[in-house]
Amino acid sequence: MKHRDGSDRIGEDGIAKPGDPVSSAVAGPDATGERHEPHEPPREHLPAKLFEKGKQVHNKRIDGPFRRFKWAMMIVTLAIYYITPWLRWDRGPYAPDQAVLIDLANRRFYMFGIEIWPHEFYFVAGLLIMAGLGLFLVTSAVGRAWCGYACPQTVWTDLFQHVDRFVDGDRNARIRLDAAPWGAKKVARRGFKWSLYLAIGFVTGGAWILYFADAPTLFGDFFAGEAAFVAYVTVAILTFTTFALGGFMREQVCIYMCPWPRIQTAMLDEKSLVVTYKDWRGEPRGSVKKAQKDPEHFGDCIDCNLCVAVCPTGIDIREGPQVGCITCALCIDACDKVMADIGRPRGLIDYATLDDCEREARGEEPRPIWKALLRPRTIAYFLIWGSIGLALLFALGVRSHTEVTVSPDRNPPFMLMSDGSVRNSYTLRLRNMESRPRDMEIAIEGLPGAMMWSDTIRRSDAAARQTVTVAADQIETVRGYVMVPEGTRAQDFVFRVTSLDEQRETDTAETRFSAPGDE
Numbered sequence: 273m274k275h276r277d278g279s280d281r282i283g284e285d286g287i288a289k290p291g292d293p294v295s296s297a298v299a300g301p302d303a304t305g306e307r308h309e310p311h312e313p314p315r316e317h318l319p320a321k322l323f324e325k326g327k328q329v330h331n332k333r334i335d336g337p338f339r340r341f342k343w344a345m346m347i348v349t350l351a352i353y354y355i356t357p358w359l360r361w362d363r364g365p366y367a368p369d370q371a372v373l374i375d376l377a378n379r380r381f382y383m384f385g386i387e388i389w390p391h392e393f394y395f396v397a398g399l400l401i402m403a404g405l406g407l408f409l410v411t412s413a414v415g416r417a418w419c420g421y422a423c424p425q426t427v428w429t430d431l432f433q434h435v436d437r438f439v440d441g442d443r444n445a446r447i448r449l450d451a452a453p454w455g456a457k458k459v460a461r462r463g464f465k466w467s468l469y470l471a472i473g474f475v476t477g478g479a480w481i482l483y484f485a486d487a488p489t490l491f492g493d494f495f496a497g498e499a500a501f502v503a504y505v506t507v508a509i510l511t512f513t514t515f516a517l518g519g520f521m522r523e524q525v526c527i528y529m530c531p532w533p534r535i536q537t538a539m540l541d542e543k544s545l546v547v548t549y550k551d552w553r554g555e556p557r558g559s560v561k562k563a564q565k566d567p568e569h570f571g572d573c574i575d576c577n578l579c580v581a582v583c584p585t586g587i588d589i590r591e592g593p594q595v596g597c598i599t600c601a602l603c604i605d606a607c608d609k610v611m612a613d614i615g616r617p618r619g620l621i622d623y624a625t626l627d628d629c630e631r632e633a634r635g636e637e638p639r640p641i642w643k644a645l646l647r648p649r650t651i652a653y654f655l656i657w658g659s660i661g662l663a664l665l666f667a668l669g670v671r672s673h674t675e676v677t678v679s680p681d682r683n684p685p686f687m688l689m690s691d692g693s694v695r696n697s698y699t700l701r702l703r704n705m706e707s708r709p710r711d712m713e714i715a716i717e718g719l720p721g722a723m724m725w726s727d728t729i730r731r732s733d734a735a736a737r738q739t740v741t742v743a744a745d746q747i748e749t750v751r752g753y754v755m756v757p758e759g760t761r762a763q764d765f766v767f768r769v770t771s772l773d774e775q776r777e778t779d780t781a782e783t784r785f786s787a788p789g790d791e
Contacts, residue, residue: 336605366744477510692758
């Protein structure tokens with residue numbers, strides 16, 4: 273590459289040549305470029321590549337309280353995901369008996385005793401807001417604990433890593449197998465392991481579609497080839513994504529694809545509990561033998577690298593906070609085990625706040641964990657989160673299962689009958705949100721002398737009150753006609769609908785009666 277004056281700018285060896293007008297941060301040690309200033313950092317070689325190829329992470333098996341907690345979370349979350357579609361819930365003969373069902377055909381969402389209709393989407397919005405605030409709460413309190421224990425990517429990655437250990441052995445055995453040339457043994461192991469990957473992916477995709485239809489029926493139809501085409505496509509997509517993301521991309525998803533590591537920085541502060549390496553205690557590092565010879569010079573870290581070996585994303589927590597740390601705390605289990613083996617106190621790597629780390633480095637006692645959790649920020653998040661939850665429960669408890677909406681005809685707005693009376697037409701929609709048929713009474717209020725009939729009720733049977741049967745979990749559309757005596761002026765009135773059962777639920781809809789002279 274040539275400079276504008278003809279001089280060489282950067283040589284093939286990546287070193288800036290004398291007279292080159294580039295920053296000294298990328299210039300050679302002996303360069304005296306035009307833009308070199310005394311305050312600039314030491315000159316370094318340009319990097320050979322701007323992208324580092326991903327390295328295979330083979331994490332080592334470890335035992336400890338955090339590892340056992342991850343086991344428990346994995347078992348619980350997977351059990352919830354795979355078993356929930358098969359749970360039954362009796363809602364009577366007119367409603368599905370699947371405990372959790374997303375019924376897209378009828379636009380219903382069932383969750384045990386709760387049924388959500390399309391017009392009640394605010395319940396879903398409230399749950400999504402609670403999920404977001406809950407994530408903020410957990411992150412501000414204990415860092416990326418969601419990522420470390422309950423995130424679907426983490427759970428399935430953990431499951432696939434246990435498959436790796438079952439088929440290929442622990443960390444060293446897997447490293448040797450990766451480095452070994454392809455042969456019959458390696459092909460057999462890889463084929464068997466990838467078959468298990470595909471089986472897990474298939475079961476994952478198969479469980480997902482069971483949430484959208486009756487599980488036993490869809491299960492039988494699927495293997496009989498009678499399920500809808502979209503079911504097979506969905507299972508194929510989820511099988512592939514689970515196979516790829518859980519089997520091969522693992523930590524790349526957490527580090528590069530997931531946006532939450534970048535967002536979490538706004539949620540964390542110096543008072544948040546995070547997995548921390550206490551460098552003032554561990555540095556300088558040295559082996560046990562070196563520490564025994566010169567105990568005053570070396571810290572507690574013996575540089576065994578076990579904390580790196582057990583990390584599912586392959587990071588070194590001793591380098592400080594970084595985007596690859598999912599706060600699973602397996603490095604704490606590993607370090608505590610090493611400290612116990614060499615007779616040193618636990619907690620070289622531990623959950624701690626930055627404030628407490630500074631306090632401990634000065635020789636002061638750190639605060640109890642509960643004080644680190646109960647601080648204004650986390651309390652505020654919890655109060656907002658809890659308030660939304662209570663508001664949703666209150667709305668769920670007081671909501672009516674009977675609703676009515678009214679739409680008056682606009683063309684024509686009224687009809688003048690031969691006897692001088694005036695008739696208006698309306699479309700009433702009666703919503704029965706109970707899982708049983710109900711009789712509902714429609715009454716006219718605020719319109720003296722009004723009589724009503726419908727397409728299914730003869731005009732000779734017109735009255736101020738009419739009864740309509742609405743099917744279970746349905747919206748009944750009624751074409752209604754309201755007629756008033758001659759001389760009645762245009763005015764507003766109300767349709768009142770009352771369920772004729774023990775609940776006696778009511779709902780009203782205000783509308784307008786149009787008459788000659790109405791503007």
